[in-house]
Amino acid sequence: MPIYPKHSMKSRLGSVISLGIAALAMIYLSYSLPRLLPGDFVTAMYSSSQVTLNAQQEAEHRAYYTEEPGFSRYLLRLVRLDWGYSYAFLTPVSELFLSALPCTLLLLGTANIIAMFIGFITGVEAAWRRESPFEKGMVGGMTVLEGIPEISTGIILLVVFALNLQWFPAAGADTAYAEVSIWVRLATIGHHLVLPLATLVLAYFPGNFLLTRNSVMMVIKAPFVTTARAKGLPPRRIRYAHAARNALLPLVTRFGLRLAFMITGALVVEKIFSYPGLGTLLINAIQARDLPVIQAVVLFSSLIVLTIILCLEFAYRIIDPRIEHAH
C-alpha cells in the first residue's frame, strides 16, 4: 500500500481498493480460522455437564445447534448484514454484539483519549524542558510504568482501592438492577469505570508520553522552530502550534492502532474487573465454541483495524500537508 502517493485522488482510490481486497481476505479468515479450533459446541457445552448424552442425542444436538453455511452463503449473509445466530443463545449475533459494544467503547475509547491527551501534553512539556528535573523524573517514571503489565497494575489497584480502602467497586460496569434515578445510575457507571479505566490509562499513558517527548525533541531544534522563536512568538504557541504539530504523526498512529485493537486490548482488564465487553464476549464464545459469535467478533475487529488504517491515511494529510506533496 503506497504511503506517499504521487497523485492524491489516484492514491486515495488505490488505498481504498487495497483495503477492500484486505477486507475480503479478512472476511475469509474470519470464516475459516474459527473452524480450525479443535472441539465443537456440543462437546464444549456438555463436557462438564451433570448430564450425559447418548450417541443419538449427541448427533441430534450437533445437527440442531451447529451449521455449516459454506463461505459463499456466509458472504451473502454478511452483505445482507445478517451475522447469523449464536449457538449458545439462539439469538442474533448482532444483538449480542451490540449489547457488549457500548461498554467496550466507553472503557477503551475513554482510556485512549485520556491517555493520549495527558501523554501529549506531558510529552511536549518534558521535551521543551529537556534536562530539567521534571523531564528526567517523568522519563524515569514513565519508563518504569511502561514495563509494568496491565495485569499487575489492575490487581494492585483492585487490592488497594477496592479491597482495602473500598473506595471503588471491584467488579461490573454498574450496580445491576439498582432502582435509582438516571443521574445516580450514571454516577454509578462512572464509579465502576474508575479502576478499569485507571488501569488502561496507566498502561497507555507512558508510551504516549515517551513517543511524544521523543518526537518533539526531534523537531525542537529544526530551523522552523528557531524561526518561530526569532519572530518572537509566545512559547506556548511555538511548543504546540509549531513543534508539537509536526511531531504529532507518530502519536496519531499509535492512537489509531490502539483503537483498532480495542476488542482484544481490554481482555485482561475486562477479566480482572469482570467488566462486560467484546473481549469477554469473545472469550466466552471461544470457550463454548460458539462459531457465529467468534466469527462476528473476529471480523468486526479486523474491519475496524482496516477502517482505522484508512482513516489514518486521510488524517495524516490533514495533520501534515507535506505528505500530500511528498513526491
Place this chain on the structure above:
Amino acid sequence: MRIGEKGFLWKFALLAALVTGILLSTGPLVFARVKEVRIADSKGDWGYPNPYRHYPRGPGYIRMSWVFDTLIWKDDKGYIPALAGKWTYDPKALSFTFELRKGVKWHDGRPFSSEDVVFTIDYFKKHPYTWVPMGSVAGAEARGKEKVVIKLNKPYAPFLADIGGVLPILPKHIWQNVIDPRKYNDPKAFIGCGPYKFMDFNKAKGTYLYEAFEEYYQGRPRADRLIYIKARNPIMTLSSGKADLANIKPDMAKTLRKKGMVILENARGWNKKLMINHKKSPFHDRRFRKALAHAINRQEIIEKAHRGFGSPASFGLLSPDHEFYNPNTPIYDPDPAGARRILESMGYVKGADGFYTRDGLALKTEVLASNITVAGESVADRDGEVIKRQLEGVGIRVDLVNMEQATADGRIKKWNFDVAISGHGGLLGDARILNQMILPKVTGSVNSTRFGANEELVKLLKAQIAEMDISKRKAIVFKIQEIYADEVPAISLYYPASMAAYNPKKGIRWYFTKGGISVGIPISQNKMSLVK
C-alpha cells in the same frame, strides 16, 4: 382514660410481648423479609432460565429452578414435597402416584393442575430435555385435578432422583402450541410456578433479575428481588456488600469468617479424576493401570497443588459421604516400589537413566491437563506437574501438555490421549452416576470412562438401575464399587474442598443440599433458602 381502656392496653402489651417472645424463641429473623438478595458468580452467563435454553451445567439449571418447580425437591435433609404433597410407588402397577397441592398458580395467574404434569411428561418425551431421561416412563395419567399417576415401562430405581425431583413442570396452556421449544423465547416461555418470576437476563453483563411471586403456594418468598451478578473476586464482593452469597476458594474462608461471613463446606461430591485411555497399550492392561495407581500419591497432590484443602477419593467412585458407599472398596496406597515391581513383572526394564523400556521402546506417557470447571468456576491447578514428577519418580517418562479445556475435552472424547486430568460431580446424588461415568455407550461426557471390558461390571450396572428394593440395590452398588476399583479404568484422585460464604445479616440461611440440588449439583443456592 377509663379503667376498661387501661385494661385493654395492658392486655395488648402483654400479648405483644408474648408474640415477640415466641418469635424470638424460634430464632432471630425467622420471618424477616428482605428487599433483595444478590448472588455472585464468576462466569455470569448460564443461558436463559427455562428448560430448553439454560446451559446444561449446574448453574444453568439452578437459574431455571427459581422459576419452574418440580414435583418433589430436596433440602439439606433430603426429599421434601414441592408441587406434589405426597407420593407413593406401586411395584405391581410399576407406577408412581403423586398427590398435587391445592391452590397452586402459574405466574400468569392461571391455575395449575394435573393436566400440566401429564402434558409435561408427554412434551418431554416428544421434545427431550437432556436432564431428564424419559426412557423408563411409559406415560402419565391425570386422576382428577390433583392426582397424577406416572407409569413406568420398566423398573427404574432413580425415578425420584432423576425425574420426580428434576423435571420442571411446564404450563400446558403456554407450551401446547410450541413446536420448537429451543427457539421459543417469548416472555411466556419463562412462566412457571416457582417462587420467583424471571424478569431479565443481560447476556453481556451476565446478570439475572427475578422478582418474588406473591402467590407462591409455599408462601411469599423472603426476598422481593433475587439478583445474580458477575464478579470474580468473592472476598471483595462479599465484604463490600455487593453480594450476599458466593462460592469461594478454601483459602478465602479464614478472611471471610473474620469479616463476619458464614462459611459453608460441602460434603465430598466432586472428584478430580485421572482418565486413562484403557483402549490403548499399555493402558489396556489392568496391571499397568494398577501400577499407575500405586505410583500416584494423592495426598501429596492435595498438599502441593491445593494447600491441603481436599481429601483422597474412593477408588470406587462413589463418595464416602454417599449412603451406598462401600467401605471395603480396594485402596491403592502410594507405593512407588510396588508400582516398579508391577512394571517389571510386565517386562519393563529400568535403564541407567532411571526410566523403563520394553523391547527397546521407552515407557512414555502424555499427561493432558487443563483448567477444569468446578461448580461453574474455572479452576487452575498444578496437579499435572505433581503427577508428572511422581510418575517420573517411578520410572515412567512424562510429557505434560496443558491445554484449554474445550480442546482437551475434544481429545479425550476421541480417545486421543494417554492419561488426562478431568473431573466431575454427582457423587452424592443417585448411584446412577456410576452408570453415567462407567458404561461404554455414554458419549456426551468426557468424564465417563466408557469401560465395557468387564462384563460383570456392565451387568451389575444395568441391574442396579432396575432394582427397586433399596437394600438389594445397595448390595449391587457395593459390588460395583469393588469391581470398578479393581479394574481401575480411571483413578479418582481427590475431592477438593468445596465452599461457599454468605452474609448472615439478611437472616437467610443458605446451605448445601443433601445429595446436591436436582441431579446432584454441588452449589449452595437452594431455592428453599428463600422460601422457608
